[in-house]
Amino acid sequence: MNSEFTCGQCRDALPDYVADTLAHTVRPLVERHLDGCDACQHEYAQWRTLADLTHQADAQTPEASVQSTASTW
């Protein structure tokens, strides 16, 4: 456990941490907490899985052709 950052605060921040949109000032707090907390590491791994799956699924989406359609504007 890490006294400066609670499990609740860490878990609250994990989605944005995994998505790399968390404020730079908070990231080190999350990382230090994860280093010492197995329970939060487990939840981090689940968020990582969800993020990876979402990226892979999104990659199956038909890509829009920017050049061909932008020229119509």
Add this chain to the structure above:
Amino acid sequence: MDSDDAVCISRIAHGDHHALGKLYAQYRPSLYRYLWHYLHGDDCLVEEVLQDTFLAIWRAAAAFRGEARVATWVFRIARYSASHARRRPQKAMLQTVSLSDVEENEDFLVPVGHEERTLTRLALHDALARLTDKQRAAVLLVFVHGFTSEEAAEILGVPLGTVKSRLHAARALLANDPALQHSQEVNS
């Protein structure tokens, strides 16, 4: 990037068609993917909503006050346009193919050597399809389109706590699915 976008919006507000074209070219790919999931793969409806979205941007640009990132504002307009479009009477939407549908019809998997890849693709597609529309929208905004949870809440027009609840529900539903774990191993 966002200051460029803000300049673009300002030019659009002054009637600059080229600025609208630039914004369209920049946002179309990500908006298309977001809307494609939101509208269940209905390509025609996605195109309609894209047109509605950029028409709305053209009309509303003068009202943009810069309180949010341009990307957040654009996605919020797209989300409203899509919600409105889904309420319009229209032809039947394409049906999502689920993994279980395909497993019942093995002929679908005939191309030998592509079987594993096909199953992986369908498992991923099936995984996102199993989320509710609201969960899927939150997950895509945060993990694919790079919005913070707070920005996603703004785009979706719901409180931050609601977005967090939807994300947590999605995690609980998908993260420990054995079929998806297998898909990840195959894909990695």
